[in-house]
Amino acid sequence: MQRRSLPLSALRAFEAAARLGSFKAAAEELAVTPTAISHQIRALEAQTGLALFDRQVRKVALTDPGGQLYPVLRDGFDAFESTLARLMQQRMRAQVSISATNAFTVKWLMPRMADFRHRHPDIDLQLQATDDVVDLRSTAIDIAIRYGRGPYPGLAIEPLFTDRFAPVANPRLGVLSPDDLARVPLIRFDWKHVQRENPTWERWFAAARRRRPSQVGQLRFSDEGHAIQAAVAGHGIALVSLALVAEELEAGHLVQPFGPVIDGHTYHLAMYADRPTSAPVRAVAEWLRAQPRPD
Numbered sequence: 001m002q003r004r005s006l007p008l009s010a011l012r013a014f015e016a017a018a019r020l021g022s023f024k025a026a027a028e029e030l031a032v033t034p035t036a037i038s039h040q041i042r043a044l045e046a047q048t049g050l051a052l053f054d055r056q057v058r059k060v061a062l063t064d065p066g067g068q069l070y071p072v073l074r075d076g077f078d079a080f081e082s083t084l085a086r087l088m089q090q091r092m093r094a095q096v097s098i099s100a101t102n103a104f105t106v107k108w109l110m111p112r113m114a115d116f117r118h119r120h121p122d123i124d125l126q127l128q129a130t131d132d133v134v135d136l137r138s139t140a141i142d143i144a145i146r147y148g149r150g151p152y153p154g155l156a157i158e159p160l161f162t163d164r165f166a167p168v169a170n171p172r173l174g175v176l177s178p179d180d181l182a183r184v185p186l187i188r189f190d191w192k193h194v195q196r197e198n199p200t201w202e203r204w205f206a207a208a209r210r211r212r213p214s215q216v217g218q219l220r221f222s223d224e225g226h227a228i229q230a231a232v233a234g235h236g237i238a239l240v241s242l243a244l245v246a247e248e249l250e251a252g253h254l255v256q257p258f259g260p261v262i263d264g265h266t267y268h269l270a271m272y273a274d275r276p277t278s279a280p281v282r283a284v285a286e287w288l289r290a291q292p293r294p295d
Contacts (some may be wrong), residue, residue, distance in 0.1 A: 005154075006072070007040075007043065007047060009040060010040040010041065010043055010044035010047075011038040011044065011073055012030070012077070012270055013026060013030065013032075013036075013037045013041055013044075013063050013072065014040075014041055014044055014066075014068065014070075015073040015074060015078040016029050016030055016039060016074075017041060017053070017060065018038075018052075018053075018066060018070040018073075018074075019034045019070070019074060020061065020190065021059060021060065022060065023037045023038055023041075023060060024108075037076050039055065050063075050066075050067065051063050051065065051066075052066035053066055053067060053093050055117065056239065057105040058074050060105055060138060062286065064235045067121070069181045079208055087095070092182070093258060094122060094125070094274045094278070094279075094280035095123070095124045095125075095211055095280075096123055096124070096125055096142050096143065096280050096281050096283075096284045097125075097126040097127055097128060097140055097141050097142050097143070097145070098125060098126070098128065098141070098142070098143045098284070099128045099130065099134040099136075099139075099141045099143070099145070100125055100127070100128075100129065100144070100145035101130070101131050101145070101147060101224075101227040102130065102131055102223055102225055103223065103224040103228070103244055104145055104147070104240070104244070104267070105128075105129035106129065107225060107228065107241075107244035107245070107247075108243060108244055110125060111247055111278070112291065113125070116284075116287055118126040119287060120280075120283055120284070120287065122253065123280045123283060128141060130194050131205050131223075131232075134157065135148075136154075136270070136271070136272040136275075137224050142271070142277075142281045142284070143269065143271055143281065143285060143288070144269075144270040144271075145160070145267055145268070145269065145270070145288075146265070147163075147265050147267055147268070148193065148195070148252035148265045148267065149195075149197075149264075149266070150268070152268070152270055153271045154272065154273055154274070155252060155269045155271065155272060155273055156270070156271050156272070157269070158268065158269050158289075158295075159267070159268055159269075159289065160266075160267040160268060160269050160291075161200075161243065161264050161267055161269065161293045161294055162263055162264065162265070162266045162267075162268070162291070163242075163243055163261070163263070163264030163265055163294075164241070164242050164243070164261050164263060164294065164295060165168065165199035165204070165239050165240060165241055165261065165262050165263075165264050165268070166232055166239070166242055166256050166259060166260070166261040166262070167181075167204070167237050167238070167239055167241065167243075167254050167256065167258065168183065168237065168238055168239075168240060168245055168249070168254045168255065169231055169234075169236070169237040169238070169254065169255060169257065170231060170232060170233070170249075170253070170254060170255075171252065171254075171255045172234050172253030173236075173237070175237055175255075175257050176257055176258075177257070177258055178208060178210055178258055180257075181183040181212075181213055181216060182213040182216055183215070183216070184236055184237050185210075185216065185217040185218055185219050185235065185237070185238060186216055186217070186218050186219070186236060186237060186238075186239075187218075187219045187220075187221070187227050187230050187231055187236040187238035187239075188200075188201060188218060188219070188220045188221070188222045188227065188239075189220070189223060189224045189226065189227040189238075189240075190220070190222050190266060197265070198264075198265075199239065199263070199264045200239070201239050201269055203262055204239050204260070204262055207262050208259075210261055217236075218236075219235055219236050224241065224244065225232065225244075225247070227240055228240050228244065228245055228248070231245075231254060232248055232254060242256070242261070242294055243294040250252065250286060269288055269289065271285065
């Protein structure tokens with residue numbers, strides 16, 4: 001018997017009658033008449049050429065073929081029921097999507113996910129990590145974390161915190177003072193949007209009133225997260241966001257041996273101004289606002 005010709009209604013009637021031991025009880029469960037159940041099962045027996053029930057005066061009993069078929073159908077229908085229930089439950093759960101840069105998503109949002117799940121177990125977060133600017137008007141993104149001065153037309157914007165940058169290095173390198181920069185490679189990363197205010201090594205040396213050592217080597221990355229990992233691995237000293245390396249500093253994987261600390265850009269909480277916000281979106285926004293600000 002091919003799948004496309006399976007008599008699903010008859011199989012459902014058979015499974016109910018076998019499970020309940022009665023055509024009448026099966027009819028009540030399926031909201032049909034006992035005669036309809038009997039006709040469906042007889043049609044199934046005719047199609048398969050198998051006697052599935054031993055019909056007695058006040059009850060029915062499974063034959064050997066019926067006894068072999070019943071557990072297969074029972075388990076199959078149970079699997080259908082549980083899977084559909086799970087899928088429907090997922091659909092009914094609140095989902096909120098956040099767009100942020102790759103580095104911010106991995107180094108700032110991800111470490112806080114356990115706290116979010118503890119506080120909001122009924123909301124599923126969807127994180128979209130991208131360094132491209134996502135248009136909230138034409139996507140399903142609910143909240144964006146914007147980094148920079150803007151402008152951000154069409155968005156409701158509020159600042160979360162202003163980033164700060166300082167040199168950090170693996171403590172094994174023994175970097176203790178700015179003089180050690182002459183022997184340790186400088187780790188750089190490319191800013192996607194070049195602005196004069198970007199916290200670069202050039203800005204840092206100007207703030208420190210020092211000249212960059214001419215003989216020092218460099219490592220350059222396209223992503224700030226990669227620059228952070230290179231510093232953790234001990235490949236040099238990186239000028240990176242202190243907010244994004246807070247865990248590494250606390251764990252001792254990185255140290256901030258000296259200043260000065262220079263300001264970066266500001267992280268903003270952004271939502272589409274003309275789009276009504278749901279209760280789950282407002283809850284996520286409030287959770288973001290409540291996060292401790294970097295020192």
